[in-house]
Amino acid sequence: MNDNVKNQVHEPLIRVRKRYTMRWYKSWAVRVAAVILALLICALVIVLLTGYNPIDVYKAMIEGNFGNARKMWNTFQELAFLLCISLAVTPAFKMRFWNIGAEGQTLIGGLASAACMIYLADKLPLPVYYLVIIAASILAGMIWSLIPAFFKAKFNTNETLFTLMMNYVAMQLVSFCIVYWENPKDSNTVGVINRKTHAGWLPTIADNKYLLNILIVAALTVAMFVYLKYSKHGYEISVVGESENTAKYIGINVKKVIIRTMALSGALCGIAGLLLVAGTDHTINTTTVGGMGFTAIMVSWLAKFNPIVMTLTSFILVFLDRGASEIATRFKLNESMSDMLTGIILFFIIGCEFFINYKINVRKSRKEEK
Amino acid sequence: MNSVPAIELKNITKTFGRIVANKNVHLSVNKGEILSVLGENGSGKTTLMNMISGIYYPDEGEIFIDGKEVVIRSPKDAYEHKIGMIHQHFKLVDVFSATENIILGLEDEKKYDLKAAKKKVKEIGDRYGFIIDPDKKIYEMSVSEKQTVEIIRVLYRGADILILDEPTAVLTPQETGRLFEVLRNMKKDGKSIIIITHKLHEVLEISDRVSVLRKGEYIGTLITAETNESELTEMMVGKKISLNISRDEPKNPTDRLFVSGINCVSREGVPLLSDVSFTVKSGEIFGIAGIAGSGQRELLESIAGLQKVNAGRIDYIDPNTGEKENLCDKTPMQIREMGVRLSFVPEDRLGMGLVGNMSIIDNMLLRSYRKGKSVFLKRKEPKNLADEIIKQLEVVTPSANTPVRRLSGGNVQKVLVGREIASSPTVLMAAYPVRGLDINSSYLIYNLLNEQKQRGVAVMFVGEDLDVLLELCDRILVLCGGKVSGIVDARSATKEEIGLLMTKVSKDEGADNER
Structure with missing residues (x-):
């Protein structure tokens, strides 16, 4: 009789419980395990769908990133851009201000540099000319971020929609300017600005056109880390982000912090735009930023807003992206295949956080208990 | 059976x-x-x-x-x-x-x-x-x-x-x-x-x-x-404890805070406080009773500069100079800059008084981080303060670097009260400071409030347990629907009296006070 009753009652099969804490080495073990598991699953997918040797595919991914000096510099270059925009969005996100307008803020910064490069060449002494280009880019990015910040602080508008919309405005402005600056005629592109004179092009260090960008971003990374962790401003950003009520209670001027932080965020986007246009591409089009303004959000969140960890997360994303396009060309696979692999790997990397934060209890058999 | x-x-x-x-x-x-x-x-x-x-x-x-x-x-x-x-x-x-x-x-x-x-x-x-x-x-x-x-x-x-x-x-x-x-x-x-x-x-x-x-x-x-x-x-x-709270006579009380005729309305235009007037003296514990949501929070927040006051005055009397200063329409920052040492233990500890995800040390910083001209934070003093509070108030925590949200309710409150008292206030406001605390922690908090009272601080205490209010306070103000329905002497008033004032069934305010 008793057994009969017990057969009817069931404890739920799986229950999820919040974990208290996990030692750092354990949580990193989980993360590493997740990556290994992701690679195994990817290997399975590769074998089943294409028949290629997964080791060859992985090798191609690594070679796509570090195969030769040029590829390696390109990887670091992309890493630097992505990291720069991620640094820009981080203070805003830490303040819980959902700035998804980094794309537009960067683009408008680039547009400002392009405009200065075109219109002011030969009109100003060289040092002033450079200063104006730099100042204009930063200012343009700042204005683009201050508009939504002002409305948020003053009227509590929704910053997510506002910053998103500003992206499209920036894109349309660039489209308009492309028509205006078209060179050569009917090409529908701006072409290389100041191709002959190189006026307004940022200098190269030791004949390496990537090194300057990389060094600037490295300096910004350290600066941002210090700013967020050790400065009074950084502390205010954390307090406002964690609890606006506490901020008010303690006498922090929340509006001021929102505006100041967004100005910083926009200024950094402006710098990213400057590096893209005046430092590297020497031209501009609507896809100059290429979605990095959105990828940056992921970089920032994955690193939990820690600028030093962000170098790692942006590296992972750049590595996957470049590796994916390498295998697409080398194995004549279409892009969807490599996107699938990227997707699987990201799924595991992000998904493993669940196991770090929660514990899963599976039903024990009753006999075992007794 | x-x-x-x-x-x-x-x-x-x-x-x-x-x-x-x-x-x-x-x-x-x-x-x-x-x-x-x-x-x-x-x-x-x-x-x-x-x-x-x-x-x-x-x-x-x-x-x-x-x-x-x-x-x-x-x-x-x-x-x-x-x-x-x-x-x-x-x-x-x-x-x-x-x-x-x-x-x-x-x-x-x-x-x-x-x-x-x-x-x-x-x-x-x-x-x-x-x-x-x-x-x-x-x-x-x-x-x-x-x-x-x-x-x-x-x-x-x-x-x-x-x-x-x-x-x-x-x-x-x-x-x-x-x-x-x-x-x-x-x-x-x-x-x-x-x-x-x-x-x-x-x-x-x-x-x-x-x-x-x-x-x-x-x-x-x-x-x-x-x-x-x-x-x-x-x-x-678990062990026998005496349920008596000590209550000394206030020592040379002088007026510290005049609140006269303040009115507040919510954003929707609903009156939150209407025509509230009272005086708080130094060296006394001034209790505030009422059913939840009768305007207690708004009252304290008005004084702290967090609630917009539509009419009336809040005057603070400086204990050194004896000068009157109006606190109405001032931000918490301005009040601090005027040299008013006002401490506030809000009802919502983790949502207002503290930042749950920050360590005890960083929570100590909240009150003091602005000090000095440097753009960088100095964590040394707050660290010392955190260690001192942990030691003196027996806060149970793995370390001073533990995020406060990991602590139990009583320990969270000790951290908050400890920080607020550390700035040696002249006015201390505490809203439901023992809510959710066990008996031992509650008594520790009562003792801390009493200690402040003996130092000549004007203590304002919003409570929900009438027995405690009657034992701890010197005077009790009763709020009902945002209005003052009576101020009674806590030494002579009864629970029933206050209960009636809370629902304003009392026909003649103040008439029962003598009893």
């Missing part, structure tokens, strides 16, 4: 991470019986009840209903076993009427028939002596009316076992009396009732038996008629 208990729990254990919320708990309730589950805050009462009502699932142990073992996986399962829980925080839709809320979410085969439902609601009301208007919208209701709706909702679903989580916490003494009347009627009707509470006199008044929990452990069950307050306290707390 010849009959089978309506519900019986055996060896229930539940853990959350490292915290053991319940350990080997036994409990049984017969038909037509009222059982009190007594325990301090954090003793695991609510967790236990949540397991009966299907919100949590026990790690170990069995639940029997009418002698049969059952598994309750969800609130729906609980209803099927005729178990209904009335939570401390009501779960009602504001814009719906009482009846609509009662039948909300019911899945019968029958079609939606509001008329029949209304009739049934009335029937239930008449049977047990509820006073209810089935058509009244929730937003028009008082707290006790809302509670009535919650109880009827459970009865409507045919519950035979009712669990009430701290049902009297939000009620006036008069409303509590009415609730108990209804509960007795339900008991006569054969219902089984479990009341969770930490108020001893209520236990003695209403229940047939008492089960006591302490720190998640089951201590025992007593028959109410055979026990008394001190025995229950001992079971609840």
